[in-house]
Amino acid sequence: MATARTPPSSSSPPFQNINGKHHHNTMKQHRITTFFSPKLSIYLVATCAVLLILFQIQSLQTPSSSSSSSPSPRPQWPAFMRRWESLISNTTTTNLNRNDDNNCGKESTILSDQDVGPTETKESSTILSRKSVEPMETKESSTVLSGQGVGPNGAREFLDMDSVARKLRDSVTFLPLKDLRYSNAPLQGHTWFMSAMDDTQEEGEAQYQRFPSTASKGRVLCLRGRDRHDGAWNSYALAWRDALPNNATFLNGLTFVSYNHYDYGNIWHGLSAVVPFISWHIGNRCSSPARWVLYHWGELRAKMSNWLTTLLEATLHAPLNIETFEDGDGYSDDSVACFEDAVVMRHNEGGMSRDKRIETYDLLRCKARMHCNVSLEGRLSEVTGSGRLPVIGMTMFMRTGPRSFKNETAVIGIFEKECRKVEGCRFMVAYSNNLTFCEQVKVMSSTDILISPHGAQLTNMFFMDKNSSVMEFFPKGWLKLAGVGQLVYHWIASWSGMKHEGAWRDPDGDPCPYPDDDRRCMSIYKGGKIGYNETHFSDWAKRVLREVRMRKTEEASKKNGPAANGCSCG
Structure with missing residues (x-):
């Protein structure tokens, strides 16, 4: 950078001193025009x-360019x-x-x-x-x-995307559906089904897994799992949709994958496995699955009970399609099925709040009644001939074989006698094993007091109007040895909005050669039959009838019955 300088005058040398004055002016000019400052x-x-x-x-x-052939933007x-x-x-x-x-x-x-x-x-x-x-x-x-x-020399290079996809495809790792590390305590802590995956837990909702999702990093669920005898042979993996494992079939639509530690043939155990799916269905714009995949202890199952199948078809408005991965469908032992959208439930109703359970059972009741052409009005509008009191339906829902009454005639006579004493009480006896699904729905919809031994037939209680009463009976030995399983119908009564009126436990029964608290006695007591106590049964029936009469009268005075405006989810 340079500064312009003024050339000196030709008439006066730059350093000429005339009386010292000119020299001073000249030096001042020099300082102004110098290059450095x-x-x-x-x-x-x-x-x-x-x-x-x-x-x-x-x-x-x-x-x-020498450090990487494909620099990051x-x-x-x-x-x-x-x-x-x-x-x-x-x-x-x-x-x-x-x-x-x-x-x-x-x-x-x-x-x-x-x-x-x-x-x-x-x-x-x-x-x-x-x-x-x-x-x-x-x-x-x-x-x-x-x-x-x-590239290193400035030349453009292209990644082999097919090679990348092939490497991703080969890197898919399958893990056993049934983790044997948890075989001694499969229901305690972490489940042994798909044990490497964590659940999503939303407030009040059942625990579930969703694929693809943020938790799965966008990967879909793939199953190599059609073995029906040993769940350790079945396996699962996660894969990106553009890099599915070899020999994979991609199944479009929504898939419900259910794990049940018990049995889909038993209506109670089957229902407890599907209830969380119905709750998810309600909370996700009533989305219905294109198929179900059922596992029990990691083993593939091909069907549910007819009762449960009809209930699901009525609720979801679609035929129940259970995927079995049969040879005729193009599957083999090495075949893999990958799902466009999959929801996995493996804890039954665990984590669901009571409000969510009641909402779910309300939908199941409503859909079943619509399917079976039963009025949605409820029974509050039913009154006696005089028109003064509401009708009370008392139903004995009997079973045959294990846990049936030893003397059915005597037990029926006790409760029928007490019902006749109450104006408007209608008594009915029904056997669960010879009724169709819709016949059971109709019986329950006309019942206010359900009297029945402990057993799967009690699952039908949620078809009754809410606030109805349940009376349960047990054979000898169950209180000490049956564990929490004896409470399941107490739970479902609470979850579906019913009132469990307690249970009677027979103090007499077949003898056990071991001490009463020895678990080996349960094999004898489990299938035992139930006796009766006339005095206790009569007093119990009077109390429950009186309470139901008061409750129904009070409810009838407040409203004429629930509004029949259809079910949620259409």
Whole structure:
């Protein structure tokens, strides 16, 4: 940088001294026009420092071509920084072309050389520097994202995407559906079914898994699981949709994958496994599955009970399609099924709040009644002939074989006698084993007091109007030895909005050769028959009838019955 100077006058030499005055003026003029000054020096130093810092930043932002063949796209800079980089890059190029000898120019040249790889020239470094200030939306940046990069010698290279997909496909790892590490306590803590996966738990909802999801990193669920005898032979894996494992069949639509520690043939155990799916169905815009996949101890199951099948078809408005992975469908032992959208439930109703359970059972009751052409009005509108009192339906729901009454005639006579004493009480006896699904729904819909031994037939209780009563009976030995399983119908009464009126436990029964608290006695007591106590049964029936009469009268005075406005989920 230079400052223009005024040439000295030809008539007076620059250092001529005339009485000392001219010399003073001449020196003053010389100081004004000199090339160097302290302020200019400070300005030059500051400018060089700024350039040095900016070039260091630029070198960090410009990836070296020798270090990677496919550099990552660099982040966008604010507009003013891009202008600065462009200005500096142009200045550097100009300095290089002019071979500026000042210190600042040399520093710029050195900094530019730092960006140059072992086989690149200064010219290529300048080009790279200019490209580095382009925004990410340019063609160069988009090619990097699409798999195109810059090789060691500046040549463009393309990633073999088929090779990447093949490697991802080969890296899919299958794990056993049944983790034998948990075989001694499969229901305690972490389940042994798909044990490597964690559940999603939303407040009040059942625990579940969803594939694909954020938790699965966008991967879909794949199953190699059609063995029906040993769940340890069945396995699962997660895979990206574009890199499915070899020999895979992709199944479109929503799939419900159910794990049940017990049995889908028993209506109680089967119902407890599907209730969380119905709750999920309600909370997800009434989405219905294209298929079900059923597992019991990791073993594939091909069917549910007819009762449960009809209930699900009525609730979901679609035929029940249970996937069995048969040979005729194109599957073999090595075949894999991958699902577009899968929901997995493996804890039955665990985690569901009482409100969610009641909402779910309300839908099941409503859909079953619609399916069976039973009125949704409820029974509050039914009154006696005088029109003064509501009708009370008392039903003995009997079973045959284990846990049936030893003397059915005597037990029926006790409760029928008490019913006749109450105006408007209608007594009925029904056997669960000879009724169709809809016949059971109709019986329950006309029942206010359900009298029945402990057993799966009590599952039908949720078809009754809410706030109805349940009376349960047990054979000898169950209180000490049956564990929490003896409470399941107490639970379902609470979950479906019913009132469990307690249980009677027969103190007499078949003898056991072991102490009463020996678990070996349960094999004798489990199938035992139930006796009766006339006095206790009569008093119990009177109390329950009185309470139901008061409750129904009170409810009838408040409203004429529940509004018949259809079911949720259409």
